Amino acid sequence: MTKYDFIIAGGGVIGMTTARELAVRGASVAIIERGELGREASWAAGGILSSMRPWTENPASAGLSEHGKMHYPQYISSLLAETGIDPEHVNSGLIIIEAKHIADINHWASSKCIKVIEKIENQKPEIKLPEAAILLPEIAQLRPPRLIKALRKSLEQLSVSILENTEITNMMKRHGRCERVEFNGGKLSAESVIVTAGAWSKLVLGDRFNEINIKPIHGQMMCVKPAETALHSIILDGGHYLIPRLDGHVLIGSTIEDIGFNKETTMTAQEELRDWAASVWPSLKNAGLVKHWSGLRPSTDTEKPFIGSVPGFKNLYINTGHFRKGILQAPSSALLLADMFSGHSSFMDIGEFSINSQKNLAKFV
């Protein structure tokens, strides 16, 4: 049986960025994915490189998000140079139209030296912005499916072993170690195993991990093609948003549904999303529907991911639970974990995301 330095269990954006970061440092890595790499939550995402409510984000998650925001331009340019695939990282800015939070946003932004613009110009009259809207001009977006394609090519070039259509059925654990990973058609072993299976991480780990509370939260999203391009910035209103793409498509997102492992898309959600979108940009009411899809976000009780070792096991690790920020936080989470393996100090303390540190926290948030 081939023995790798690392097995990455689950091939979404978190698994792929983790595999890349370790392979770049010279490790031998295998990534095991039940379907095709990156086709679950990571493909479904809008690609906004900001949390939905940065002014209320807990300090640990905010540190990861802020690093993600700063680190992405360099990350994308190295991926582009390496693979020739452009994830379309664009500094489109983010307009928040929740009047009741304007004072909180201003307070948060000034304490973090984040640029805000309260007098928003250059939006076309078709877009109905309320008086009290605020623009965060430094927020960027990217296209997740393109990011996934670039990451995939990078992993191939780095000689990462990619096992797709391969469902992990058991992690054989003995004497405080994960001895091997078993899947349909075979088994593999590694010095270290990292679980990156998103909403399914708890199932992949197996029972006995009650403190790791990760659950799926369903999100539906649609893409429309308006007759004219009127919007250049992302618009955010509570959990709803519009994301204008460079090619004129507009994404309308998203629902938040706690319905288990169910990925069904519904007409009710489509109508709800379209009605909200039309309240901001009336002609979206009749804009042609290009696609309607959904994904399962991995959520945790503490609103921060689990990154680090799995207690009780010498060689078992986890990187998951990024909920609505997995695209934003993926490269930074991978860096944090890889720095831990390399014995380097990193941009923040990985202990903030340990399973033990979150055990008793959940009931207080």
Ligand SMILES: Cc1cc2nc3c(=O)[nH]c(=O)nc-3n(C[C@H](O)[C@H](O)[C@H](O)COP(=O)(O)OP(=O)(O)OC[C@H]3O[C@@H](n4cnc5c(N)ncnc54)[C@H](O)[C@@H]3O)c2cc1C
């Ligand atoms: C509608 C929607 C919009 C979003 N918008 C944004 C956004 O704008 N910005 C942002 O930052 N984030 C956004 N997110 C969140 C982001 O998509 C997730 O946080 C991120 O994709 C999680 O990545 P992951 O790799 O942990 O999970 P996933 O992408 O779900 O990957 C987990 C992988 O593990 C695999 N797996 C599961 N079980 C097994 C098994 N037994 N064996 C092998 N493989 C297995 C799965 O097949 C899957 O491919 C959005 C999510 C949704 C649903």
